[in-house]
Amino acid sequence: MxxxxxxxxxxPAIDLKEIRAPLVVFSSHGDQITPPAQALKWILDIYIYIRTRKNYACSASASSTY
Structure with a gap:
């Protein structure tokens, strides 16, 4: 999943890539179970994934016009 x-x-499960509203995410350096770098990594992973898809779609549509 x-x-x-x-x-x-x-x-049903929520597809995190489909969230369009801004998110407020809290994390604490005092958390002894999951450190912030580990707890918040999914945000960067999804941002990079979406950014890559958008860049690919833009470059694909631009190259098809030539």
């Missing part, structure tokens, strides 16, 4: 989050049992 990479890239998806299940909020409740029995309900």
């Amino acid at each position: 990479k890239g998806r989050a299940r909020l409740e049992p029995g309900r």
Whole structure:
């Protein structure tokens, strides 16, 4: 289920790549279970994935016009 989050049992998982609204994410350096760098890495991973897809789509459409 990479890239998806299940909020409740029995309900469909949410595709994190489809979220269009701004997110507020909290993390604490005092967290002894999951350090912030590890807890927040998914945000950068998804941002890079979406950015790469948009750049690829733009370059593909630009090259098809020539």
